[in-house]
Amino acid sequence: MMSYPNLNALVWQHLFRNARRLQSVWKSGRPIVPNGNSFSTEAKEIAIPNYIPRGPTDILEALASTVKRDPTAPHYKFHDDPYLIPASNHAKRSYALAQEAGRKAANWIKQEHAELFQHRNAEPFIEAFSPAEKLAETTPMTEDLLKKYIHTSQVANAIHVYGKLDASALSPETRQSFLEFVAFYNEEDQLNEDFIEERWFKSGMKGKDQIRQTWKNNGLAETVFNSMERKTPEAYCALICGMARHGKAVGAWEYYNQMLAEGFTPNLTTYNSIFKIAGIVREDAEHQIILIDETLRSMVHAGIQPNVRTLNSILESISRIPIYRVAREKSLQVLSDFKTIGVKPSLGSYYFLLKIFCREKGPINNILVGIVNRLEYEMPPLQDLHDVAFFAEAMRVCNYHLEDVQLAKRLHDLLCLPQNQTLIGDSYKESIYYRCFLLLLTRAEGPEALMEMYRHLVPNIYTPEQNVFEAVVKSIAECSAVQYVPELWSDAVYMDMGERESILEVLLEALASGSGPDPKTVSDKDDVDPVLATARAIIAHVDNFLKVAEEKDRTTSLRWTGSMLGNLAKVFLQYGDVASANGIMIKVNTLKNQLSSFFPVATLNKFYESCIERQDSAMALMAIAYAVEMGYDESSSMAKQAREQLKLDERQQQKLNSILGSTSTTSEES
């Protein structure tokens, strides 16, 4: 309680001081700003900045830009509870889609029992909460209903209503908007925009790269167009854009020519569509470029200012030209032309530039360095559908084309900016991006730097695929950075990869790549070295898995292999865990015919030497037995050593003889 008066006094003092300063401002009638460094009497005019017009979402954007992706927490779409946090890629996908399936089920119930959802709680009422009206026989078909369906993009319903109405009685505007609507959606209902997960996991890249023809030939759009007595330029434009969008290039081209012949001027979107299909209507590169130039010229005549999408459409066409030199020259020329008329390229333009310049098996081109330089200076806003493809493609180029890890890191820093989070695209592009990034790091970085980035990305931002994880482990093994292997093993278990043979193989290889315990560090007796503990955990995990699989009659591809057991034995010998090493030897002897690879000779020798050291004849005999069975050359020298250095009793002598069989008896006689 004592501190309150003091605090109050401080606050009052502060206020009073400020008030005095304010008073002086009022008195002079002119704002006085004290100099930052000293309280001199020099006064400066405050320059009031000009009013900046703000949009309705500017505050939201500013707030959003302060939120960064937290790598220590799962994505916000998942529930923040240990049981509900997904680890593997499969779990991430199925949990997100399961939640969406639940939402769909709820929506279905709302539709089925629409009569129960007629109450109006919300004020003002929100249309989305009420069930969609069903079309019944008794519903009066009006033009307004058609307009409403067009407005809310319900394609099937709109087509139904249009079918019932007398087309000639409709106003020209409605007919035009219906034509645009049908041509844009190609008479198909779209996936609801609310189902973001389904959109996210639908591989966006596949199929979109090549234009496939999905346009409905002689469909409703063409019927509507043909039924118009007077063909307006807008109607032509709608049809051409629709056809180009849905892969009917030849049809679009025909209508385009027809339109020009009638003396109409196409609009900007139509020109953009024509640029997009230029590569399809003209087979060879030369004619394609002529077509692009001609169309550009006609745009100039029509007085239409091209925009960034025009640029992207042209670059898209050029990126399909197979001849490297032609494509490169033309794209640079187009780019500089657009620069002179003040059209700045967007990320999509850069995406196509990368496709043009950095081709598989093409000469190496480091155009990406320039692009990243420019992006670091100024990031263009999202303007085109292809913008989101840039980062995945750029990282792919960094990995396979340039192999430049510094550039990749700069690119990643760009993506990590809060406002750029959305530019990653969809789940498919995201996985390409991170896969290329990690693969590049495994090749180019040392273990510390690699693990730092690995910890940042895995498992919340990205779950590595099997081959990427193997690459990480291999890179760790090459540097003998055995201290990271325990962490990688626990990650492998967490991400459901602990039962895969290839993963276990590389992990054990990495585990055995060390040089044993550091003699400098004095450890407690009860303190188990993490590497040793990992080796034991792997044995226990695999044995348990095999046991469960056997009990439940599950088929499993996982088997112990000789190299896996060899690496385990090596680790145990390094760390002086004799009991576990003996256990491995017994396992080798019982499984010897089932092992798919041989127990390595070097480890066998080491094990044998340790047996001799501690005078363990039983284990030594077991090692000799394995060596003889596998036909290792060392078996005879091992037997000799056994006779000389081990104290063998009568039975063991006999056993040794029986193991060695005829080969050793001959050597004994000689």
Added chain:
Amino acid sequence: MLRLMAPSIASNVIVPQLRQFHASAVCCKLQSGRYKITPKRDRPLTYEMANPPYYIAHRKSWNSWDTTSLLDGQRAAETSVEDVFIHRFMTGTWHDLFCSEVIIKRQHNLIRIAGLIRQGLPARKMYFLIGYSEELLANWLQCPVKLELQTVENKETTIFKYI
């Protein structure tokens, strides 16, 4: 006295019953939210159950958080009915999974529903139920609804004491 006189009066006359004036002590029994001790002392209680209502705001807090009881608070009746609906919906949809009370928190037009659930379903099915409950309740109450669930291994982990 009246009853004694009754037979002498005509049979179709209804005699008023006399009520005796009750003069015993007031029964100040408070029962709700309290649990009886069993002879074997084996009735499990959660923390919430172990604290009687007068500990609300001292040792435990409310199950519904809203502003209806403040000055000029609106929709008091509607809110209570909705809360009962939410409670029933949640315990029914998440059948035999809730290990705690359903906590309903309202902030602006947002309803957050919290609680402890048992890990009795695979995580995938839980996500289905999360999506389903959120969407259906949002459509019913016509405002955004969010679930904030925490899982526990089994119901026994929520036992605070036995009485």
